[in-house]
Amino acid sequence: MGDEQPDARPDVLLTGLLFYDLVLTGLGKPPTPGEEIWTDGMGTSPGGIANLAVAAARYGLRTSLATVFGDDYYGAHCREVLAEQEHIDLSLSRTADGWHTPVTVSIAYGHDRALVTHGQEPPYSQDALMGDPPAARTALVHIEAEPREWLAKAAANGTKIFADVGWDPTQQWSSALLDQLALCHAFVPNDTEAMAYTRTDTAADALSKLSELVPVAVVTRGGDGAIAVDQTTGEYADVPALATEVLDATGAGDVFGASFVAASLEGWPLEERLRFAVLAAGLSVQRHGGALAAPGWYGVHRWWQSVRNTENPENTELRRAYGFLADRLPADPGPPVPHAPVTPPAPHGIPDLP
DSSP: OOOOOOOSSSSSSEEEEEEEEEEEEEOOOOOTTTTTOOOOOEEEEEHHHHHHHHHHTTTOOOOOOOOOSSHHHHHHHHIIIIIIIIIOTTTTTTEEEOOOOOOOEEEEEETTTEEEEEEOSSOOOHHHHHHSSSOOOOEEEEEEOOHHHHHHHHHTTEEEEEHHHHHHHOOOOOOOGGGGGGGSSEEBHHHHHHHHHHHHHHHHHHHHHHTTTEEEEEEEGGGEEEEETTTTTTEEEEEOOOOOOSSSOOHHHHHHHHHHHHHHTTTOOHHHHHHHHHHHHHHHHTTSHHHHHHHHHHHHHHHHHHHHHHHHHHHHHHHHTTTTTHHHHHHHHOOOOOOSSOOOOOOOOOOOOO
């Protein structure tokens, strides 16, 4: 038998809208009109589709992103962070002349946040960016009411589609959107979305209906953890959330999704995949921003070492629940991952003021 050739396909293929995020935290209450609130918590980071891309890349996955950057400072900064710092392949991405990178200001307080975004539709659609998409091991997809042509092409290429869905501002929750699950390997909505699209009253009932439409169905439940069914293996799992202080919940769902994909590519049992994704999402909310809050192998390894080496009743239970990490974590988790700076560094080539 000859030597097997390594799989050169991207591990994860992504497309979607990128934002420049500015996150404010530490507010005791939401601001009211006419009021100024000072806070000492702030972080800046690429956002939007970058949340998924960075979360995946920090597990060492070959990550290919098709997005649009504005021809402005925000776009240049986000491109530099994603390509040079996070080592994400941007060969499918484009810079649009005369188009501004969308900017989101996130005001986080308690376990929630308010978002204000300035932006316009990009001049290139997802289908234009993707064209005939390259064959990839997986694709992380945000499905919308209008099906994307590239999705069917990717599925035909043998790419396993892991999909999520967003809030429907029309609140029609058209069940026709679920027709796209025929192309998908996994579907990972939150409980509100899952119940609305399936016309059910509980997360468990929603999961039951979704499991008839897609091989792997997952319903996330925020502070109540997540439940899932894998029809390919006959597994069911129900895991609790990680008890943690929430600094900024931006992008936690994206970290969950990317972590679930990373564990799925490794072939872990369903309960381990779900616990790992819940853990990574719980670690991400302790940092500013979405993309740069992703823990990666380094963050998960650091958490596991602290749990193993600190004696208290809570850690005893965590060691039991997460003992599988002892055999799953890479021997070398890599260097510390960069987190969101308060302000981005000055662009190269700008001289210091006298």
